[in-house]
Amino acid sequence: MNITTEPQLQIILAIHLILATTAALILPFLVSANAEHNLSTLANHDPLTQLLNSRGFYSIANNLFNKNNSEQSLAVIMLDIDFFKRVNDEFGHDAGDEALKWVSQHLKELFSKTAITARVGGEEFAILLNHSSLNDAQLAAEKLRKNIKQYPFNYYGNAIYLRVSAGVACSNANTASFKSLLNIADKHLYVAKKTGRDKVIYNSELNPFVHKQTVSI
Numbered sequence: 001m002n003i004t005t006e007p008q009l010q011i012i013l014a015i016h017l018i019l020a021t022t023a024a025l026i027l028p029f030l031v032s033a034n035a036e037h038n039l040s041t042l043a044n045h046d047p048l049t050q051l052l053n054s055r056g057f058y059s060i061a062n063n064l065f066n067k068n069n070s071e072q073s074l075a076v077i078m079l080d081i082d083f084f085k086r087v088n089d090e091f092g093h094d095a096g097d098e099a100l101k102w103v104s105q106h107l108k109e110l111f112s113k114t115a116i117t118a119r120v121g122g123e124e125f126a127i128l129l130n131h132s133s134l135n136d137a138q139l140a141a142e143k144l145r146k147n148i149k150q151y152p153f154n155y156y157g158n159a160i161y162l163r164v165s166a167g168v169a170c171s172n173a174n175t176a177s178f179k180s181l182l183n184i185a186d187k188h189l190y191v192a193k194k195t196g197r198d199k200v201i202y203n204s205e206l207n208p209f210v211h212k213q214t215v216s217i
């Protein structure tokens with residue numbers, strides 16, 4: 001038995017109309033906001049490792065650097081896998097890709113709550129530590145280096161030992177830009193590579209091949 005009266009029916013129809021109109025108005029915005037978010041994620045992340053890519057990293061780093069005042073230091077670690085070409089040459093490009101993911105996993109495990117991590121080049125990674133001292137950053141880099149070399153990465157039964165080199169730098173009141181900070185970290189990474197690899201450099205003499213201190217825990 002139908003007990004809906006005509007006024008009730010009109011109210012129900014009116015409510016349906018309002019809901020349908022609201023949905024039609026809001027849905028395109030929701031879809032477009034979601035699409036925008038997806039596009040931005042794609043543009044700023046590395047599809048292989050899901051870490052930030054260089055564009056995403058430098059954008060965040062520059063913003064942080066500009067926001068911090070001169071007492072708040074920003075530290076950066078530049079990390080590069082040693083002799084990575086050999087992994088590709090000996091085990092194939094897919095093994096190389098898996099090795100990149102494996103190193104990324106170490107970065108995520110060690111830094112997901114404390115730092116911003118990125119893959120900024122083929123086998124090069126960057127880690128940004130806000131409000132960190134040079135000492136803390138160097139210790140973090142050293143821990144990461146040791147974690148990565150502690151166990152081999154397993155690729156279809158092949159035990160592949162990876163080593164990494166790192167350069168560390170930390171801003172101070174005289175640091176002009178994030179780029180200049182990055183240049184120092186890059187220079188330290190270069191010294192690490194040129195003086196035997198598998199090490200962290202955070203301070204180097206003017207002679208680029210004679211480093212003053214390496215950290216050893």
Ligand SMILES: Nc1nc2c(ncn2[C@@H]2O[C@H](COP(=O)(O)OP(=O)(O)OP(=O)(O)O)[C@@H](O)[C@H]2O)c(=O)[nH]1
Nearest residue numbers: 080081082083084085086088093094096097122123
């Ligand atoms: N599998 C794989 N290989 C990559 C990717 N991007 C870059 N590479 C490889 O990384 C290798 C980098 O080689 P090099 O620049 O000679 O560096 P390296 O062998 O690590 O030597 P050092 O850095 O001097 O210790 C090259 O063989 C590139 O083809 C990638 O996305 N996947």
